[in-house]
Amino acid sequence: MAEVNQTVDSGEIAKFEAMAAEWWDPNGKFKPLHMLNPTRLDYITRQIAAEFGRDLKAQKPFEGLRILDIGCGGGLLSEPMARLGATVVGADAAPRNIPVAQIHAEQSGLTIDYRHTTAEALAAAGEQFDVVLNMEVVEHVADPLAYLTACQQLLKPGGLMICSTINRNPKSFLMAIIGAEYVMRWLPKGTHEWQKFITPDELYELIRQAGLDPVDRKGFVFNKLLWRWSISDWDLSVNYVTASVKRG
């Protein structure tokens, strides 16, 4: 999408700028994602640092790492990874997200390679990454095993995949669908189909079948008293995240 600025007219750019502002407004349409983001980033950055022996207190600790952000949206994960020094490709199946994310990255002084494509297409093209970020995507795909296999193919030997999704049980149905979509109106109705939710054990099994070794899983827990998310070692009952490596 390198030629975005040459091929779209200025009215379109104004629209994309407005959409970028919407994506990045912590109190706007994507508020739930903004609230979860620091906790997701804590998990992601610590896992990458541990796997590749990087010191998060150093300047640009992810220098030299090539990271793929699948379902990048407005770039809420891609930009932090680029700021930490990584070379980032952001992929999204929704074409309009690409110029939106591109414009915001330019406003932030960051260079990120945003592409309208899918994991499967990137794998078919032979692209390789040190890290694949696969956050809140797997519950939306038609064939999770085929998708995770594509993610495995995208990893270099020794590479790391971070995959988060939503558990399937009565509590997650209440919290993620009734709570987030109907009561809090955090997400548009119909965002999630409960049947597509995956339990942590099922996900571990799918990851193994795809050819990766799952090495860690944690819960993302929302504390209603403090009104913020945190990482839990034991409570994976609704939102959870996993780390898997490709043995070299």
Next chain:
Amino acid sequence: MMSQATLQPARAMDNPACRAIVGDMRHDADILIVGGGLNGPCLALACAQAGLSSIVIDALPAQAQMGADFDGRSYALALASVRMLGALGLWEGLRDHAQPIHQIKASDGRAGEGAAPFFLHFDSAELEEGPMGHMMEDRHLRRAVQEAMAQNPLITHRPGATVVAQSSEGAARVTLDTGEIVTGAILIGADGRKSGTAARAGIKRTGWDYGQTALVCAIAHEKPHEGIAHQFFMPPGPLAILPLPGNRSSIVWSETHADARRLMAGSDAEFLDHLRPRFGDFLGEISLAGRRYSYPLNLTIANAFIADRLALVGDAAHGVHPIAGQGLNLGLRDVGALAEVLADATRRGEDIAAPDVLARYQSWRRFDTAALALATDGVNRLFSNDNPALRLIRDIGMGAVSAVPALRRAFMREAAGLTGDVPRLLQGRAL
């Protein structure tokens, strides 16, 4: 401030040569700090630990800052503040100048009668963490932060510079009185209770006047103070006697505005003549050791601690009654919290200027500040009063605190800054 290079085709970023232009290079520094007192430089030092660069814009000219003579000003540093100065690498050089506060004795008194028997007594021996605070002269603290700033490659000190304009569009940008423009990702107002930074950002303040003025000075006395701080609650306002190194103490004496004006207008001898009956004779003969200062007591809290690309710390965010010596301690707690929020955001790769990052600082500090301001205000109203009913209430209340060790320890831990959601630096830990 979009650089030409960022507009290149995005694929070019796979070329390592392009990476150097990303990030930091867009601003003169990550953080612009207005105010060169104590909070501003301490914030610069704390942020430098997280690799963030700052420019400290200081209205005072360089030569005015290093005055070596004692000018009578000093601080009661809570234990948490001492730990933070330790984490910033300043305490080693300051330790020898500090006077530990081993005990605090509070009592009710009326002018002319001297103090009533002590009925509230805090002893550090009851607190496992050691002395609940240290007295430190302003000159030593100021010199320590100035020297540390000068040695830090991530900090640029700009003495004698005044801000005339600021904006937040795309970057934090301030115009100095020289016409020079400096830019950063964020702007910090550490410029005191009359903060121009807050005013220029359109942040209004809420506050009220106590009808009192604090008279501040240092005295020399005949007998040793044994590291004991005294607080006499008098009807016009409290009198605090805080131990300094040697046979000297710092006095914070609150009077009505009118009485304070008269006392300030009088000679040193007249001033001491009025102080003696309030002070009593337990430290022997007293004399002045430095200049006298007066500060009208008012409480002023900024209606917001943050704005677009902007945060306020210290008195710029909240000027509280200095009744418990909490002004600087509260400011350092702001500094510790803000530095921690910015350090954590940096390590996650977040934009430190993002509104949700700054909001974390505000929600952390605002509740704490309001609670302390109201508590301090309440204590002052309760004690600066000659109403017999209120006297009875405070006698009973203080008796209860005094009688129950757990309650006494709870008060001491609160005064030492050891309670609540304490920032890492104030626990003495690295950022």
